[in-house]
Amino acid sequence: MKTVTANRLTDGRVIYRTVSGSWSTDLSDAARLDADEADAVLEAASDETHIAVGAYLIELEDEKPGGQKWRREGIRLSGPTTGSTHAQATA
Template identity: 85%
Template sequence: MKTVTANRLTDGRVIYRTTTGHWTSELAEAARLDNDQADAVLEIASDESHIAVGAYLIELQDDLPGGQKWRREGIRLSGPTTGSTHAQATA
């Protein structure tokens, strides 16, 4: 299974294409596409540059990002890896 992901033009948030042709920030609402559907939906999504930028396909396994780029997509889904989890250097 695949889905289409992109970044929302207005704020850069990760978004996914739904089965109704809209965009959502919830992966659970993303359209699950087989290989025959995926390229056609990606082409339509790529033409919506007034809403989303950088649309591309990702693999899904068990309703989570999968395939070779699963780690990257997991980070995109859950947010930045910097912040309070890293120790701050003191001067």
């Protein structure tokens, strides 16, 4: 199963293409697409550059991002990461 994701032009938020052809920030609203319909929906979404930029297909598994890029999509979904895993030197 796949869906179309992009970034909203006005604020950069991650958005998903819905069954009705609109956009939502909620992954649960995203259209679940089979291989036959995914490319056509992506093409239509890519034409809406006044709303969304960088549209592409992602894999969905169990209602969450899947496939090889599941970690990247998980980060996009939950927002930017902050902090550092490196210990700070003390003076």
